Amino acid sequence: MTTGTDLWKRAKELIPGGSMLLSKRAEMYLPEGWPAYFDRTEGCAIWDLDGNKYLDLGFMGVGTNILGYSHPKVDEAVRKTIDKGNLSTLNAPEEVYLAEALIELHPWADMARFARSGGEACAIAVRIGRAASGKDKVAFCGYHGWHDWYLAANLGEDDSLDGHLIPGLEPNGVPRALQGTSIPFQFNDLEALKTILENDDQIGVIYMEVQRSEPPAPGFLEGVRELATKHGAVLIFDECTSGFRRTLGGLHLHFGVDPDIATFGKTLGNGYAITAIIGRASVMEAAQTTFISSTFWTERIGPTAALATLEVMREENATQRVHEIGTEVQERWHASAEGLGLQISTGGLPALANFSVRGLDPLAVKTFITAQMLEQGYLAGPNLYASIAHTDVILDGYINALAPVLGMLANMSDGELAVQLPYGSAQSGFKRLT
DSSP states (O other), rough: OOHHHHHHHHHHSTTTSSSSSGGOGGGOOOSSSOOEEEEEEEEEEEEEETEEEEEEEOHHHHHTTTTTTTOOHHHHHHHHHHHHHHHSSSOOHHHHHHHHHHHOOOTTOOOOEEEEEHHHHHHHHHHHHHHHHHHHEEEESSOOOOSSSGGGGGSSSSOOOGSSSSSTOOOOOOGGGGGGEEOOOTOOOOOHHHHHHHTTEEEEEEEEOOOOSOOOTTHHHHHHHHHHHHHTOOOEEETTTTTTTSSOOOOOHTOOOSSSSSEEOGGGGTSSOOOOEEOOOHHHGGGGGOOOOGGGOOOOOHHHHHHHHHHHHHHHHHHHHHHHHHHHHHHHHHHHHHHOOOOEEEEETTTEEEEEETTTTHHHHHHHHHHHHTTEEEEEOOOOOTTTTTHHHOOOOOOHHHHHHHHHHHHOOOHHHHHHHHTTTOOOOOOOOO
C-alpha cells in the first residue's frame, strides 16, 4: 500500500468514479498497486506522493505532453501570464494571436473559437455544424467525448458506440428524445456512410477522426468530403487526439483533405487546458446564430500555453520527431518480440503506437506488462504516446526493461498468464467502481 493507492481508495468514496477522467482510473492499469497520484514532473519523469520516480513510456498525460512534462519555455510563458493576471473584465489578446496562428497553419480555415476540454470542443463543433446546415442529425465514426449528442447513439437497443474506442458507455441521463439523432458508421466504410446519407436527408453533420488506428483507405477521406458536399452536411474532423503528431497542425494536412471544421486538444497546450475549433467563415459564422459562451473559455493561461507550445514545436521539429520516435519504437517492439519467438501486431499512429500479443488475452497482457514494468520504474503498457522527452538513452533503457517481460509472455498460455494476475485484469471501457 502506497500513499497514492491509499488516497485512491479514499477518492472513490468522495468523487463519483474516483477521477474526472476515465483514463486516469487506477483500475484501467492495475486492479491493485497503481500509484494513482503524482507530486511533480519533469521531462518524461513522474514522482509519486512517496517520492518514487517513474519514467513515463506509455501515456504522457494521456497524450497531452508532446514536449515532455513541465517544459521550461511553456511553463515560463505561463508564469509571466500569472504575474500579469489570468482573467479580467477585458479580453486576453493571446486568444486573437492564437486564432491567427492556427489559421495560418490551416489555409482553408478563416475563424476560430476556443474552449478548455476536448468534449467541449466537440460539442461546440457539433452545435455550429447543426446551426450552419439547418439539420439536426449527425453521422459519425470514432470517439468524440461525453456530451449528450454523442452518447445518444447508445439510446437504441444495440450498443452502437462499442466499436468506437470505448465499450460499455451508458447513456443514463441522456434524453430519450435524442434517440436516432446520432448515427454511427465504421471508419473506412464509405458505402455505409453513403447509405446513411441517402436514406436520411436530415444528416447535417459528418463527424469523424482522420485516423486513430488503421490509416484511411485510398480515396476514403476524399469520398467523405464529396459526400458531405453533395448532401449539404458540415464535415468535421476531430483532431483532438491526432493533431500535431504527424504534421504541424491537423493530420488532415498530411492527407490533403480539408474539412469545414476541425477540433484540436491534447497536444495544443502541452498539458495546459486549451482546445480549439477552427473552420470556414461560411460555417463558423453560424456560431453567432446560437448561444455558445463560457466565462473560463476567456482565461489567459490556455492560449498563452498554446502559443508557447506552437513555438517550441517549430523550434524542436516536434511533430516529425514524435512520428520518428513512434516508428522506431514499433520497429524495436517487433525486433524484440521476434528474437524471443513472440508474435505481436502493432497499430495506431506511430506517435500513438500500440501492440498486442497474438494468442493471448489483450487485457491480461496489458495488466501483466504494466505490473512488471512498474516494478522496474516505468509507467508503461503495450503502448507509447511519444514525446520529444523520450531520448535515445531513455528509449534504450525502456526496450531493455521490456525485453524480459516479453520473454515471459512468449512462454505463457492464457491460463498461465491469469495465474500471474492475483487481482485479475485491468478494466476495459466504462464500468461502475466499487
